[in-house]
Amino acid sequence: TDKTGLKLVDLDEQGVDRAFRADVLAGMRERQKAIPARWLYDDAGSQLYEDITRIPEYYPARAETEILQQRGAEFAEAIGPGRAVVEFGSGSSVKTPALLSAIDPAAYVPLDIAGDFLRAAAADLSAKFPGLPVYPVEADFMRRVALPEEVADMPKLGFFPGGTIGNMVARTATDLLRTMRETLGEGSMLLVGMDLIKDTAVLEAAYDDAGGVTAEFNLNLARRINRELDGTIPVDKLKHEARWNDSRARVEMHLVAREAIAFEIAGEEFAMAAGETIHTENSHKFDRRSADKQLLAGEWTPIGRWLDSEERFSVVLAEA
Numbered sequence: 001t002d003k004t005g006l007k008l009v010d011l012d013e014q015g016v017d018r019a020f021r022a023d024v025l026a027g028m029r030e031r032q033k034a035i036p037a038r039w040l041y042d043d044a045g046s047q048l049y050e051d052i053t054r055i056p057e058y059y060p061a062r063a064e065t066e067i068l069q070q071r072g073a074e075f076a077e078a079i080g081p082g083r084a085v086v087e088f089g090s091g092s093s094v095k096t097p098a099l100l101s102a103i104d105p106a107a108y109v110p111l112d113i114a115g116d117f118l119r120a121a122a123a124d125l126s127a128k129f130p131g132l133p134v135y136p137v138e139a140d141f142m143r144r145v146a147l148p149e150e151v152a153d154m155p156k157l158g159f160f161p162g163g164t165i166g167n168m169v170a171r172t173a174t175d176l177l178r179t180m181r182e183t184l185g186e187g188s189m190l191l192v193g194m195d196l197i198k199d200t201a202v203l204e205a206a207y208d209d210a211g212g213v214t215a216e217f218n219l220n221l222a223r224r225i226n227r228e229l230d231g232t233i234p235v236d237k238l239k240h241e242a243r244w245n246d247s248r249a250r251v252e253m254h255l256v257a258r259e260a261i262a263f264e265i266a267g268e269e270f271a272m273a274a275g276e277t278i279h280t281e282n283s284h285k286f287d288r289r290s291a292d293k294q295l296l297a298g299e300w301t302p303i304g305r306w307l308d309s310e311e312r313f314s315v316v317l318a319e320a
């Protein structure tokens, strides 16, 4: 059933729905209620995330863009021309042009779970790079993906920007990195954005901006549950919280009940006490050692590392 990326599309539409319901119900039955962060990114969530990348407190997007724009010559030298760039979770592909113009690639394969977003971004990019073949694939990058036949014989460069690897606990990140290696094949490389450990106030502000965009992004998950899973969550009784968990080196997002509430999801009843939370996202931060260790566990060997001028964020190059 998984011969090509394109054939996966119809199956995924239903599969995504079923997986969403299963993940939400299972997570809401836990003592610490928790929903995997990937479900934050429906079309509305993806749009809100794009908004987040423009807010003043959210430094990762700007820091990573600075690296991609200013270190192009070094990327070109380390990576070489003629690779098919496979972007995992491409979203609106905002960071891609900087990379593509630096390294002279043979093709671009944006891979994303949100289909409408994906096609719009692919069209945009084709317009910017007229000679470059673009093959969008609508798929869940957590699973092995069959890449389009057109890129079968090209060496690959996996591109995983944004620090999204940090949204996974170490075991899951390791599995994903190994899966990416299988998707990309022998002789491939991986360019991955990894956010760095820093001052707690800076980290917490980045995930709880004064303008409330991140709060909207988090609350959108509750709205999505109400819309897609027949939920009755009183969204106005929830509030957004971002907290640094020092022992686990991560920023956590929670939805906190302002008062005791009861509601249904997909016909099942749930209750939350005042102050109880739904844990909706982890954003792990790294230092040089923990970053290298994570990549090595995923069977990738780090061979290059670039930081922005304020040393807030890193982009790491690894080879299979």
Ligand code: AVJ
Binding pocket: 052, 060, 162, 163, 164, 165, 166, 167, 206, 207, 214, 217, 281, 282, 283
């Ligand atoms: C998707 C990994 C880039 O964890 O920083 C931003 C998601 N969540 N603000 C991150 C996010 C809240 C983001 N990444």
